[in-house]
Amino acid sequence: MASHPRDRPAELKGDARHDRWHTHRTTVRAELIEATIRAIDAHGPELSIDDVVKTAGIPRPKLYRFFGDKVELLAAVSGRVQQLIVERVTPHLDPTGPVRDAVRTALSAYIDLVAERPNLFRFIVSSQVVTAFGAARLIDDGRPLSDTVADFFSGVLRLRGANGDHTQFVVDSMLGAIGLGVLRWLNEPVISAKELAEELSAFAWGALSATAEARGLTLDPEAPLLPVPQLSE
Numbered sequence: 001m002a003s004h005p006r007d008r009p010a011e012l013k014g015d016a017r018h019d020r021w022h023t024h025r026t027t028v029r030a031e032l033i034e035a036t037i038r039a040i041d042a043h044g045p046e047l048s049i050d051d052v053v054k055t056a057g058i059p060r061p062k063l064y065r066f067f068g069d070k071v072e073l074l075a076a077v078s079g080r081v082q083q084l085i086v087e088r089v090t091p092h093l094d095p096t097g098p099v100r101d102a103v104r105t106a107l108s109a110y111i112d113l114v115a116e117r118p119n120l121f122r123f124i125v126s127s128q129v130v131t132a133f134g135a136a137r138l139i140d141d142g143r144p145l146s147d148t149v150a151d152f153f154s155g156v157l158r159l160r161g162a163n164g165d166h167t168q169f170v171v172d173s174m175l176g177a178i179g180l181g182v183l184r185w186l187n188e189p190v191i192s193a194k195e196l197a198e199e200l201s202a203f204a205w206g207a208l209s210a211t212a213e214a215r216g217l218t219l220d221p222e223a224p225l226l227p228v229p230q231l232s233e
Contacts, residue, residue: 045122077123081120084120085113103204108201110182111200114182115193125179157212157215161217177203
């Protein structure tokens with residue numbers, strides 16, 4: 001999850017009462033974030049604070065004891081939703097199987113999450129999030145997934161003797177395009193989730209294989225990304 005100073009609790013200081021409060025604050029904030037996510041699932045991306053407090057079962061003043069305002073709450077929730085995406089996708093970045101299968105599996109996991117919880121995806125691109133933070137914050141919150149994929153791709157390129165520098169620009173472009181395609185699918189679901197995964201996998205494979213080729217590595221779609229002796233590296 002992208003971290004921002006206003007989102008992080010203060011460091012523990014060794015004072016028992018002080019530390020207990022900050023531990024309690026961290027716990028309650030996490031509970032309120034999860035309650036807000038449930039409210040988004042139930043009420044949609046343009047939910048109100050009333051929707052949040054009703055879902056959480058707390059009075060409005062308690063919410064504002066832990067989040068200064070709605071903007072601070074939405075910032076924390078946006079980061080958590082991005083974390084959910086990372087948790088769903090990154091386990092599928094497996095270098096031991098065929099390359100194209102790994103791309104398809106990771107994308108299918110992402111699309112399945114969006115299909116299961118479409119309002120969460122709509123929330124992170126919703127007007128109230130973009131209006132509250134601007135496009136820059138939205139991009140920043142998406143960096144954990146982008147950086148994870150870029151680091152993985154760069155590592156593979158280097159281990160295979162190719163240029164692995166600065167892949168983040170290609171990965172950002174690829175993931176941004178995929179996100180737009182998934183949003184179009186949510187609004188116009190004229191194909192199945194499986195068909196969408198196939199279409200976007202072909203696109204992602206094309207982007208990754210062309211980038212690798214330009215950097216001196218020809219990827220075989222049916223071969224593992226890394227030979228077994230290199231996996232420990």
